[in-house]
Amino acid sequence: MRMNCCFRWWIRQLANLNSKHWHMVYAALRRLRARYAVAPLIKRLGDQELRVRAAACTALGQLGDRRAVVPLIKRLGDPEAYVRQAACAALGQLGDECAVTPLIERLGDRCEYVRQAACTALEQLGEGRLANAVLGALKAEKAARAALACLAIEGDLRAMAPLLQYLSASSKQVRRAACQAIASITTTLQPHLTKLLCRSCLTRFVRQPYAIAGQRSIQVIACRRCQHTTEVTFNVCEVVAVLDAALCQAYAHLGGVVYVRWLQRETLFDFDRMEIVRASEYEVERLCIQVSNDMDAFRQPRYRKMLCTVDTQCDLSQSALNMLKRTFGKVLVDVATRQYRNDSC
Numbered sequence: 001m002r003m004n005c006c007f008r009w010w011i012r013q014l015a016n017l018n019s020k021h022w023h024m025v026y027a028a029l030r031r032l033r034a035r036y037a038v039a040p041l042i043k044r045l046g047d048q049e050l051r052v053r054a055a056a057c058t059a060l061g062q063l064g065d066r067r068a069v070v071p072l073i074k075r076l077g078d079p080e081a082y083v084r085q086a087a088c089a090a091l092g093q094l095g096d097e098c099a100v101t102p103l104i105e106r107l108g109d110r111c112e113y114v115r116q117a118a119c120t121a122l123e124q125l126g127e128g129r130l131a132n133a134v135l136g137a138l139k140a141e142k143a144a145r146a147a148l149a150c151l152a153i154e155g156d157l158r159a160m161a162p163l164l165q166y167l168s169a170s171s172k173q174v175r176r177a178a179c180q181a182i183a184s185i186t187t188t189l190q191p192h193l194t195k196l197l198c199r200s201c202l203t204r205f206v207r208q209p210y211a212i213a214g215q216r217s218i219q220v221i222a223c224r225r226c227q228h229t230t231e232v233t234f235n236v237c238e239v240v241a242v243l244d245a246a247l248c249q250a251y252a253h254l255g256g257v258v259y260v261r262w263l264q265r266e267t268l269f270d271f272d273r274m275e276i277v278r279a280s281e282y283e284v285e286r287l288c289i290q291v292s293n294d295m296d297a298f299r300q301p302r303y304r305k306m307l308c309t310v311d312t313q314c315d316l317s318q319s320a321l322n323m324l325k326r327t328f329g330k331v332l333v334d335v336a337t338r339q340y341r342n343d344s345c
């Protein structure tokens with residue numbers, strides 16, 4: 001209890017002392033046992049005084065307790081740049097990889113000091129290549145644009161989110177540099193476009209216009225459903241929807257083919273082929289109704305040309321087979337691909 005009072009006294013000094021003396025507070029908190037100081041410092045992250053919020057960020061970074069990671073990530077959205085900068089620095093010190101994505105977003109911050117702090121923090125978290133490429137590209141550095149293109153071809157499109165933020169920056173040079181960097185990524189990915197799949201939506205990537213208020217739209221490569229670029233899977237030649245009641249695995253990516261368990265997903269996705277292995281008449285009927293009611297302009301015309309394989313061990317009635325024939329282009333009763341079932345139950 002006495003120890004707790006001691007911490008509270010020191011933490012109160014964040015508000016009372018001049019910033020020049022805050023290092024005394026940090027040193028005192030470090031000397032005392034850090035774990036007691038974390039909770040009261042986290043409370044101070046919501047203080048009305050911006051200097052106190054920033055000081056609390058710095059103190060939490062120095063104490064090195066992982067409980068501070070999530071509250072510090074929230075501070076990355078603080079209205080004051082000074083606090084966002086302190087939160088970036090603290091997250092770099094804590095070294096928790098949960099902070100990587102929110103820090104990448106801060107690379108698109110309107111304040112240069114925050115961008116630089118986010119870059120340094122990302123370097124500490126082992127993401128310096130990406131961070132330096134983004135900041136270099138914004139200074140119109142050719143080598144940085146080439147580095148972003150290399151990252152894109154390796155399957156890392158995390159730079160796109162902060163680059164898109166810069167398209168509405170106040171500086172014309174920065175907007176132009178962001179446009180050039182995005183164009184470089186788009187050109188690099190163009191030959192691979194048909195093999196990109198959004199992991200989250202299981203829909204294909206497309207090249208589409210990205211509207212910017214008051215300016216000409218630019219071409220970007222993104223998921224055609226969520227319009228994001230972060231959840232990308234490369235080298236997907238074919239997506240197979242599998243209807244197999246005994247299959248545990250919801251998703252498998254093997255040799256360029258992605259297998260997705262139909263029953264696992266409530267929403268439709270972009271698939272090229274259907275395999276029915278173990279399914280009841282009701283499940284087949286549900287599948288056919290769902291596909292028939294699909295209003296998606298990309299998928300709808302493809303169903304009538306699509307192959308649906310029904311495994312020989314799947315004992316479906318003739319009426320169920322007829323329903324499948326009315327839904328898909330070709331229905332084949334054959335031995336279904338077994339490859340993905342290595343990991344099934």
Ligand SMILES: [Zn+2]
Pocket residue numbers: 198199200201202203223224225226227228231
């Ligand atoms: Zn998506």
